[in-house]
Amino acid sequence: MKSPFLIRSGATWIAVLVTAVVWTAIVALLASIERQAVQGTRHDLANLARLFDEHVSRLVRSTDVAMVAMRRTLEGDAAGFRLEAWLAQNAGLIEDLPQIGVIDARGILVATSVGPLPARIDLSDREHFRVHAEAGGADRLFVSKPVLGRASGKYTIQLTRPYRDKDGRFQFDGLDSMLAYNLSVREAGIGTGYAYNVAAGDNSDIFISSSLIPVNGRLVCPSGSLPASFTIQGFDATAQYRYAMVTEQFSSKDGTFTIMVSKAGEWIFTATAQGFYQSEERSITVAETGGEVELPLTEGARLNGRVLSTGNNEPLPNINITLHWPAGIQDKDAQKSKASSRNASTSFGESSGEIMMSGFGGRYSTSSSSKTNGGQAAYASTDSLGRFSFDSLEPGTYTLRAVVGQKTIEEGITLGTGETKHDVFVDIGAILAITVTAQSNEPILQPRVSLSVLNDQGEPQSGIGVSQLDSAPGRLRYAGIEPGKYRVTVQAEGYAPAYQDVTLAAGDNPLAFTLEQGCFVRGIVTMSDGSAIPQQMYVRVTDPNAPPQGRNGSNQNIVGINGTEGRFNLGPLSPGVKTIEVVSYQYSRSDPNDPYRSRFKTTLTLVAGDNLCDMSVEPGCLLTITVFDEAGNVIRNAIDVRPLDMNTAAMYSGSCRGPGQPAVIEVLDAGRYSVTANGGGSNLLASTIEVYAHQGINDISVTLFAGNCVRITQVMDNSQAKAAGLQVGDLIVTYNGQNVTSINDLSTFRKQVPDNQPASVVVDRNGAILTFDIKGGYIGVNGESARR
Numbered sequence: 023m024k025s026p027f028l029i030r031s032g033a034t035w036i037a038v039l040v041t042a043v044v045w046t047a048i049v050a051l052l053a054s055i056e057r058q059a060v061q062g063t064r065h066d067l068a069n070l071a072r073l074f075d076e077h078v079s080r081l082v083r084s085t086d087v088a089m090v091a092m093r094r095t096l097e098g099d100a101a102g103f104r105l106e107a108w109l110a111q112n113a114g115l116i117e118d119l120p121q122i123g124v125i126d127a128r129g130i131l132v133a134t135s136v137g138p139l140p141a142r143i144d145l146s147d148r149e150h151f152r153v154h155a156e157a158g159g160a161d162r163l164f165v166s167k168p169v170l171g172r173a174s175g176k177y178t179i180q181l182t183r184p185y186r187d188k189d190g191r192f193q194f195d196g197l198d199s200m201l202a203y204n205l206s207v208r209e210a211g212i213g214t215g216y217a218y219n220v221a222a223g224d225n226s227d228i229f230i231s232s233s234l235i236p237v238n239g240r241l242v243c244p245s246g247s248l249p250a251s252f253t254i255q256g257f258d259a260t261a262q263y264r265y266a267m268v269t270e271q272f273s274s275k276d277g278t279f280t281i282m283v284s285k286a287g288e289w290i291f292t293a294t295a296q297g298f299y300q301s302e303e304r305s306i307t308v309a310e311t312g313g314e315v316e317l318p319l320t321e322g323a324r325l326n327g328r329v330l331s332t333g334n335n336e337p338l339p340n341i342n343i344t345l346h347w348p349a350g351i352q353d354k355d356a357q358k359s360k361a362s363s364r365n366a367s368t369s370f371g372e373s374s375g376e377i378m379m380s381g382f383g384g385r386y387s388t389s390s391s392s393k394t395n396g397g398q399a400a401y402a403s404t405d406s407l408g409r410f411s412f413d414s415l416e417p418g419t420y421t422l423r424a425v426v427g428q429k430t431i432e433e434g435i436t437l438g439t440g441e442t443k444h445d446v447f448v449d450i451g452a453i454l455a456i457t458v459t460a461q462s463n464e465p466i467l468q469p470r471v472s473l474s475v476l477n478d479q480g481e482p483q484s485g486i487g488v489s490q491l492d493s494a495p496g497r498l499r500y501a502g503i504e505p506g507k508y509r510v511t512v513q514a515e516g517y518a519p520a521y522q523d524v525t526l527a528a529g530d531n532p533l534a535f536t537l538e539q540g541c542f543v544r545g546i547v548t549m550s551d552g553s554a555i556p557q558q559m560y561v562r563v564t565d566p567n568a569p570p571q572g573r574n575g576s577n578q579n580i581v582g583i584n585g586t587e588g589r590f591n592l593g594p595l596s597p598g599v600k601t602i603e604v605v606s607y608q609y610s611r612s613d614p615n616d617p618y619r620s621r622f623k624t625t626l627t628l629v630a631g632d633n634l635c636d637m638s639v640e641p642g643c644l645l646t647i648t649v650f651d652e653a654g655n656v657i658r659n660a661i662d663v664r665p666l667d668m669n670t671a672a673m674y675s676g677s678c679r680g681p682g683q684p685a686v687i688e689v690l691d692a693g694r695y696s697v698t699a700n701g702g703g704s705n706l707l708a709s710t711i712e713v714y715a716h717q718g719i720n721d722i723s724v725t726l727f728a729g730n731c732v733r734i735t736q737v738m739d740n741s742q743a744k745a746a747g748l749q750v751g752d753l754i755v756t757y758n759g760q761n762v763t764s765i766n767d768l769s770t771f772r773k774q775v776p777d778n779q780p781a782s783v784v785v786d787r788n789g790a791i792l793t794f795d796i797k798g799g800y801i802g803v804n805g806e807s808a809r810r
Contacts, residue, residue: 082181086163088115088122089183096185105133121173125151125182131173143172150180197222234282235308239315241277241293247321248277249295254317256281259288259305260777260800286310287777293317297324299416323415323437327444328408329424331501333529337408338426338448338501340490345412346399346421406492426450427488427502450501452526454488458496458512458535465496466537469514473500476507476523516540518596540594541628545635547588547604553641553719556606556688557676559583561590561637562618564601580605580618599627604639606688607674619690642690643715647722649678649685649699651706659699659706659726661685666694666712692716699724705764705807729763729807731755731786741802746783746794748803753786753810764807772801786810 091112096103105124109116116122116135123134129146131139145151150166166180197203205217205226220226237256241248251273255266272279283289290305299322306315325345329338402410419436424446431448458469474482486508488500505528511521517537524533543563547555563579581592602625605618621639649659658678676685689695698710706726713722732754737743754762757771758781775781775798783794783801 082163082165084115085119085181086183088112088119089163089181091115092122093183093185105135109135127155129155134173136173139173145172148180150182154182154184199223234284235286235310236280236312237283237289237291237306237308237315238278238280238312239291239317240279241295241317241319243277243298243319243321245321248275249298249319250275252277252279252293252295252298252319254279254281255292255294256283257290257292258285259290283308285777289313291315291317293319294414295319296413298322299414301416320416321439322413323417323439324441325412325415325422325435325437325444326441327410327446329404329410329426329446329448330408332447332449337404337406338450338489338491339404339406339408341404341408341410341448342425343402343404343410343446344399344423344425345402345415346423347416347418422446424448425489425502427500428486428504429502448502450489452501452503452505452528453491453530454500454503454510454526455530455532456498456500456510456512456535457532458498458514458537460517460537461539466514466517467495469496469498469512469535469537471498471500472511472513473503474509474511476509480507480523482509512537516594518594520596538596539630541597541630541633542591542593543595543600543602543626543628543633543635544591545589545637547583547590547636548638549641550638551641551718553644554646554686555583555586555588556641556644556686558607558674559621559639559688560605560607560618561592562603562605563592563595564603565596565598566601595628597628597630599625602626602635602637604637606642606690641718642688643692643717644719645687645689645695645697645713645715645722646684646719647676647687647697647699647724650723650725652725652727656683657706657726661687661724662698662700663687663689664696664698665689665691666696689715697722697724699726705729707807707809727809729809730761731808731810732762732765732768732805733808734785734803734805736804738802738804742796742800743802746796748783748785748794749787751787752792753808754783754803754805755786755791755810756782756784758782765805768801768803768805772798775799 092108095108109122119135121134121136124132125145126132129144129148129151131143131145133139146155148166148169150164153164161184164180164182166182168177168179170176171178199222202219202221205220217226239254241252251271253269253271256268257264258267261267268281268283270279270281281291286308288305289308290303292303293300298319301318301320304315304317306313329341329343330336331338400412400415402412404410415437417438419434422433422435422444424431426448427450429448429451431446433446435442435444454473456469456471458466460466472485473488474485477483486503489502491499491501493499503526505526507523507525509521509523510533511519512535513519514537516539518540520535520537522533522535524531543561545561547559547561549555560580560582579592579595581590583590601623603620604622605620607617622637624635624637626633626635645663647661649657649661651657656678660677661675663674663676674687674689676687678685692715694712694714696710696712698708700708705728707729709724709726711722711724713720734743734748734750734752734754737748737750754768756762757768758775760767760771762768762771772781777797777799779798781796781798783796785792785794
């Protein structure tokens with residue numbers, strides 16, 4: 023019979039509870055110090071303090087010796103360990119200890135030297151347990167603060183050391199005794215194991231089998247210098263799309279590593295490391311027993327620089343930098359070049375070119391790389407001192423591009439191994455310095471600024487991009503603006519928007535805004551017949567006296583309506599007379615350039631704060647569309663409605679508003695429409711029906727059916743499917759005897775068969791049932807769910 027306190031667990035902790043003796047000794051010494059102080063100077067208090075320190079230190083050391091001795095016995099024979107026997111054999115070690123015990127991995131005191139436990143004592147919340155449970159198995163002695171002991175009921179000091187069960191034992195508690203469970207374990211670098219249908223309370227061993235295959239590799243560098251840390255990625259060379267199947271980071275002085283892959287076959291491996299680039303990818307064939315790969319790394323180029331204004335050498339922060347490399351430099355999918363943006367709160371060492379990022383502990387922040395027409399590009403952004411950095415580049419000639427608002431600078435630059443310093447100078451054109459305050463002269467903290475070019479008639483055209491150099495409460499500064507005429511619009515939460523038409527010249531252009539408290543329009547929209555609010559119905563506010571604003575020259579504000587309650591909320595707006603409308607987003611034959619149809623219109627004089635406006639709308643042709651599955655359950659799906667009798671490509675969209683609720687879509691013109699209910703990502707197939715919409719409510723239902731096969735839409739060249747004779751339009755019915763109802767089914771089933779094992783595909787080709795013999799793994803088809 024197993025020891026009652028020896029827990030089958032991945033981690034069992036020894037807890038030595040030093041209670042009365044330690045605390046009593048401390049109290050006695052303190053009382054002695056007090057008596058000596060009262061009696062006079064018979065002893066020096068400093069000597070008493072040293073005596074106190076030596077006594078406590080000796081007690082802690084002797085306690086730790088006892089704990090280490092108990093742990094050594096446990097490690098030697100955990101299954102046969104008996105606390106009573108150990109105490110008898112080690113009486114000399116514990117003569118000064120009032121209590122020594124064992125806490126299991128759950129935090130339960132399971133054994134103690136003071137005798138049988140009267141009740142379950144849970145210590146999982148105590149610091150002397152948690153400090154080890156949360157330390158990942160680190161071996162250290164912990165001495166607690168005085169706490170009230172749950173076993174003794176007295177204040178005690180706890181000393182603890184961890185013990186990790188090396189026998190691979192485990193235990194689950196709190197399981198339902200009426201149920202059975204499936205167990206699984208995965209040990210990194212070893213493999214996986216499973217135990218199925220294990221009844222609660224049973225003992226079950228799990229044997230780990232190496233389902234993962236080891237690939238041993240090493241990095242080589244012509245210079246002999248290797249990175250201290252690096253990342254290895256493995257790609258399935260036979261996969262249709264390239265993505266990393268396994269990624270792992272390593273720290274290895276000699277550049278060796280072992281990475282585990284999921285299957286045998288063709289694999290591509292890449293290595294990335296700061297300061298290095300991979301000159302070529304390596305493709306190897308991994309056998310069932312493993313494989314070996316050697317990955318070449320070459321010391322790379324590093325580019326550090328600043329972006330400065332040509333006028334006064336002012337550093338330009340928050341500037342986007344792009345480094346383009348030509349197609350002649352090898353594919354950077356393998357190189358994974360890094361770009362870094364400097365952090366504002368960093369220190370810069372000119373000798374080493376290093377910037378340590380505050381709050382991160384890493385040296386660089388990695389940016390993305392992407393393909394361009396001429397090759398690829400890496401991206402960075404300057405810090406508050408205008409600095410940027412690119413790392414791990416292949417030496418060669420690149421194009422460096424800096425974008426400051428409307429200004430773009432391109433330069434060719436040749437990089438060699440090691441660091442290259444290069445500053446970029448930009449003519450930043452007009453600078454817009456804006457101050458934004460409230461009517462109380464208080465700065466507004468987070469204003470939003472937009473610029474639009476004005477045409478010769480003073481009308482705003484498209485907006486422009488600008489670069490923000492710096493900001494402070496109520497102050498913003500933008501650069502990279504071509505001199506000319508602009509409309510500057512400022513908005514802020516709770517304030518009415520404001521704009522100014524200005525002519526900006528090269529250099530500084532100060533501009534001040536004072537924002538008024540905003541006006542808000544709130545209310546409820548109802549249909550006059552009590553029907554539900556249709557989707558794609560909105561409230562629009564227009565200022566008839568204001569010039570057009572915004573990217574599209576619109577002086578309108580539009581907001582949606584809550585479909586269940588009809589509520590709306592518009593603002594902040596400027597005070598004054600406004601036109602309030604309820605509009606529907608619909609095709610209009612009378613005005614095809616205006617997508618909105620006015621349904622109700624009124625005027626309202628707005629004042630700061632809330633302005634109430636309730637409106638009632640006459641209904642048009644309401645389509646209430648309910649979607650069912652083949653079992654008759656109401657389901658929630660997206661719905662599209664298209665007119666059939668009108669010369670337009672307009673489409674009205676909506677969706678069921680909730681479980682069991684129909685979609686409500688309004689069309690103003692009576693006539694024929696097609697209604698399409700989409701599958702919504704499920705295995706249900708889309709269905710389209712034709713309806714005639716008349717004035718008032720039109721109740722419509724659509725039933726969707728599940729797919730029972732997959733229609734092939736594409737057959738890949740040089741694939742199993744192509745070689746076997748599968749064709750576009752074939753309906754895949756089964757794969758290896760399993761029914762296929764979706765492309766996900768097909769993907770799942772084919773992964774269950776090893777690449778070198780036989781498999782079969784049954785298809786329906788124009789009513790004829792055909793069987794094709796293939797191998798497991800990648801088939802080489804795309805498809806969609808269908809119904810035979």
